[in-house]
Amino acid sequence: MEYLRCLIVDDEAPAIRLLESYIKKVPFLTLVAATTNPIEALGILEKETIDVLFLDIQMPTITGIQLSKIIKDKVHIIFTTAYPQFAIESYELNAIDYLLKPFEFERFYTAILKIKSKDNKEVLVAQDDFIFIKTDGKNNFEKVHTKDIIYIESLKNYVAIHLSNKEIITYSTLKHFENELSSKQFVKIHKSYIVAIQHIVKTDSLTVYLSNNKNLPIGDTYKKHFFEIINKMML
Numbered sequence: 001m002e003y004l005r006c007l008i009v010d011d012e013a014p015a016i017r018l019l020e021s022y023i024k025k026v027p028f029l030t031l032v033a034a035t036t037n038p039i040e041a042l043g044i045l046e047k048e049t050i051d052v053l054f055l056d057i058q059m060p061t062i063t064g065i066q067l068s069k070i071i072k073d074k075v076h077i078i079f080t081t082a083y084p085q086f087a088i089e090s091y092e093l094n095a096i097d098y099l100l101k102p103f104e105f106e107r108f109y110t111a112i113l114k115i116k117s118k119d120n121k122e123v124l125v126a127q128d129d130f131i132f133i134k135t136d137g138k139n140n141f142e143k144v145h146t147k148d149i150i151y152i153e154s155l156k157n158y159v160a161i162h163l164s165n166k167e168i169i170t171y172s173t174l175k176h177f178e179n180e181l182s183s184k185q186f187v188k189i190h191k192s193y194i195v196a197i198q199h200i201v202k203t204d205s206l207t208v209y210l211s212n213n214k215n216l217p218i219g220d221t222y223k224k225h226f227f228e229i230i231n232k233m234m235l
Contacts, residue, residue, distance in 0.1 A: 008034035010056040057081040190219035
């Protein structure tokens with residue numbers, strides 16, 4: 001059996017003990033080390049082969065975010081924190097998952113499966129007026145009405161769906177959404193953005209202005225196609 005070698009970095013001993021107990025329950029995980037000191041963790045990462053890093057964010061000396069920037073893409077990072085405000089930034093750092101404390105074993109195991117499998121890259125499209133977006137868990141989907149989608153943003157291995165009242169992050173690609181969503185309702189304007197045509201308030205040669213007061217750049221590669229669509233809608 002191929003094991004995933006794990007390192008825990010958390011400044012709270014109870015959090016470490018919980019993760020240790022969860023790791024023991026998974027046959028293909030093995031714990032290499034656990035530390036409350038992020039500086040010590042850097043030394044461990046230099047000496048040991050680590051596949052999965054369970055990383056707290058709010059820690060003394062350096063934060064989990066800072067540590068992840070230092071090690072970059074050397075290991076799979078799963079953030080474990082009590083602070084939901086860091087979720088977007090963690091996904092931008094290419095984290096595998098973001099576990100919000102306190103979390104149960106099932107949620108922990110779901111994060112691990114994202115490393116073992118690519119099955120979570122699913123977005124089921126039911127019809128033009130709504131889609132089902134895969135969230136946490138094997139069969140967990142959230143129904144989203146396309147009229148509520150303002151724009152969709154690429155975050156490396158993740159996608160942020162910006163709605164009129166919230167954001168949803170899912171493990172997927174912008175290309176998948178581009179293929180599945182109706183071209184009559186959505187248009188790609190940049191390598192990182194797809195926008196809902198109905199939510200475009202105005203545009204100029206460089207920028208698209210949206211109904212939620214968000215301004216997004218138009219990429220040179222997508223400019224010609226975008227303005228062809230806009231010109232077809234002129235009265």
